[in-house]
Amino acid sequence: MLPVAIVVALALLGWFLYPMARIHYIEQRKVARLQSQLASIQERNTALKAEVEKLKTPEGVEEAAHELGLARPGEQVWVSVQGDTVGSAPGTATPVRTAAAADDRWTRILDTIFGAGP
Numbered sequence: 274m275l276p277v278a279i280v281v282a283l284a285l286l287g288w289f290l291y292p293m294a295r296i297h298y299i300e301q302r303k304v305a306r307l308q309s310q311l312a313s314i315q316e317r318n319t320a321l322k323a324e325v326e327k328l329k330t331p332e333g334v335e336e337a338a339h340e341l342g343l344a345r346p347g348e349q350v351w352v353s354v355q356g357d358t359v360g361s362a363p364g365t366a367t368p369v370r371t372a373a374a375a376d377d378r379w380t381r382i383l384d385t386i387f388g389a390g391p
Contacts, residue, residue: 295387
């Protein structure tokens with residue numbers, strides 16, 4: 274009789290805790306995704322600030338003008354045209370399993386359990 278009571282108690286405990294665990298997991302996934310987006314936006318913001326500072330200098334303005342194909346009067350411009358290279362040589366890159374792959378596996382398992390989407 275005692276093992277049945279323990280199984281019933283554990284089933285009820287799981288029944289009541291699952292919704293809270295699901296909500297917690299989904300919210301943690303959202304927080305992680307938003308933190309990743311924030312880090313990406315902050316990197317982009319830093320790069321843009323550096324570009325603005327560079328464009329405040331005469332050398333930066335001249336470099337930007339050259340990138341746009343502009344030249345000073347009388348300046349000779351050379352344009353280099355390169356062919357398209359698609360793909361890479363065989364055997365140049367070997368995929369490496371990382372800890373992120375294991376984390377992805379657990380994330381997929383937990384997503385399935387808790388019904389969370391990407």
